[in-house]
Amino acid sequence: MNSTRYTVLGVMSGTSLDGVDLAYIRFTKKDNWEYELLDCETIAYESSWVVRLRDAVSQSRDALQELDLLYTEYLARLINDFRKRHPLKDLDIIASHGHTILHQPDQGYTYQIGNLPQLAMLCNTLVVCDFRVEDVALGGQGAPLVPIGDVLLFNNYGACLNIGGFANISFSENDTRIAYDICATNIVLNSLTTKLGFDFDKDGEIAASGTIDQALLHKLNELPFYKQNYPKSLGLEWVKAVVFPVLEQSGLAIEDRIATYTEHMAVQLAHVLKNCKAITPSNGVLVTGGGAYNTHFMQRLEELSGLKITRAAPKMVEFKEALIFGFMGVLRLRNTINVLRSVTGASKDHCAGKLYSP
Known part of the structure; x- marks a missing residue:
């Protein structure tokens, strides 16, 4: 054809x-x-x-x-x-x-x-x-497979960040496309919010109301996956085997688990964005996926990364x-x-x- x-x-x-x-x-x-x-x-x-x-x-x-x-x-x-x-x-x-x-x-x-x-x-x-x-x-x-579209449809951005069940990033480095999963995101948060009777954490309100537990945050940030080199990807099996047990063993209230995990997401994504040389003030980051609507999380991501993070138009986000x-x-x-x-x-x-x- x-x-x-x-x-x-x-x-x-x-x-x-x-x-x-x-x-x-x-x-x-x-x-x-x-x-x-x-x-x-x-x-x-x-x-x-x-x-x-x-x-x-x-x-x-x-x-x-x-x-x-x-x-x-x-x-x-x-x-x-x-x-x-x-x-x-x-x-x-x-x-x-x-x-x-x-x-x-x-x-x-x-x-x-x-x-x-x-x-x-x-x-x-x-x-x-x-x-x-x-x-x-x-x-x-x-x-991830999406980067071919990032290259051919969205190459005017320094990086493309998608925050769905998992967060992944795509950018060009030395004329080579690089992309990988950063961490589990909504697949964890949504599982926690269902325990409270909600499908998701609207605007991050639950996370904002909870207390961040520094011991749990440290355990999450020290998970071996984050030290692996790319290419790397994540699946539900990893979440069930690694993330859920850490959250469960904390014994924290669900609201505090949500607050802590949301902060963990912001820490991991901010670390990647700060170290991505492809991102400049002139090209920026295209952010899509349901996590882009989590205003509390997005605010923390901006604060921790020091970057201006702009959400794509709603149709593109979704x-x-x-x-x-x-x-x-x-x-x-x-x-x-x-x-x-x-x-x-x-x-x-x-x-x-x-x-x-x-």
């Missing part, structure tokens, strides 16, 4: 379990790539699906295969309902990330459900999906990942590189994504 214009539905489900992001996008190739974010929507997960997805990491492989089929059917239903509400003209592809259940790149394994061939048949549209498995097979981390996975789908159609070895640690740059016809 040699077209220079594509209409794409980007579909993304993040580890924070806030819902499925669907973004209808138009991409145009001129001297550079241009994009238009058109109809966009986040469809919140039903409570039963939140439980299923949160507990899936402990399921058997057979149970996961059954869940994969059910989730593919569920995803197709959400997509088809979205298309009824927002008639999408001349849709070329659906580019879907699926939902990460297992991510163990050091063991050569990553598993995103919802990427079965049935998705194309149920939606009656060409689908590009399952973007991570090839990179892991090539010795990479399978993450749908940047869906946008870029849509873009990765376009690059896959064009058989051009959409995963960078400098970012993931794979043996080579490559063009990832499985193609399924209806």
